[in-house]
Amino acid sequence: MADTLSPAAAVMLAEIREGLGRAQKELPPKYFYDERGSELFEEITRLPEYYLTRTERALLAERIPDWIWEMCPKSVVELGAGSAEKTRIVLDAVRDAVGFAAYVPVDVSADFLEASALKLSGEYPTLDIVPVVADMTADFALPPDLPHPVLHAFLGSTIGNFAPDEAVSLLRRVRRRMHGGDALLLGVDLRKDPAVIEAAYNDAAGVTAEFNRNMLRVVNALAGADFDVDAYEHRAFYEPELHRIEMHLVPATPQTVTIPGVGEIHVAAGESIRTEISCKHSRESVDAMLAAAGMTVMRWETDADGLYAILTAAPD
């Protein structure tokens, strides 16, 4: 079977094998995002408990027009763009300040990305929109000759879904693409009362639970696995020492899963598969992460309740 696998399928099976082989079983969060997962995420962003999206949107609406006038980017590259709903605030400001510009949304969710790029092309005739389907944790090519200055946008606090060392590697990769005058626009969720964070990842309507379980459907579809999706319960809890919330899937009864190319995986009753970490930051942790990647904060803005921050950073 291994001989007939595409390189992408081989990487996926290796990731799944490695993740499910650990003492704490794990699956990478990028597998949340098939079309259904992307739609469920959009639903999460509208939940009353999920303060992140609306807080970031309000901050962007307040600060972005001025920040974009200062930077005048001729290209915007956005990592994990998704629906790019909040990015419209950035794109409106770029259109008003610069006129013609390139917009490169990068995302692993191919169908969802194509659909949002098509919608945006109709709305922004002066933008050259070039979607790139890629895994941002690996090296990938951007369109050649993007006009500078380039604004690298990474919104939604998606940086928090990477452990500190992975986040630094990712930001270093961004830094390597930067010329003088380029900038990073980052959204980060801040540390706060754990009860507020736990509520955001355990919504009353159960959308986050469905989003979490959807990962097993994605792995079934992509890898031909036979996870009994309904056997798993959603669990999300804050780890104060690590400043992060974790999402897990936990079966009430023992499970045996067969994954072609990986083999049989046993999940004991009450044992968990970790599907996501979402790290929460402080000004100090952001400064340290950016310093390790070779960047310095230029602008920093938080909401009145200190829930969330947006910032720009420049290469050192």
Ligand code: SAH
């Ligand atoms: N930026 C949007 C969406 C955030 S959801 C917002 O702020 O609302 C996270 C997005 O990152 C999803 O669209 C998901 O498909 C994408 N994503 C997750 N892991 C990824 C990876 N490894 N490579 C590329 N995109 C990824």
Ligand code: AVI
């Ligand atoms: C995309 N990412 C920043 C979200 C988060 O909050 O960590 C994904 C998510 N997980 C559960 N709800 C939303």
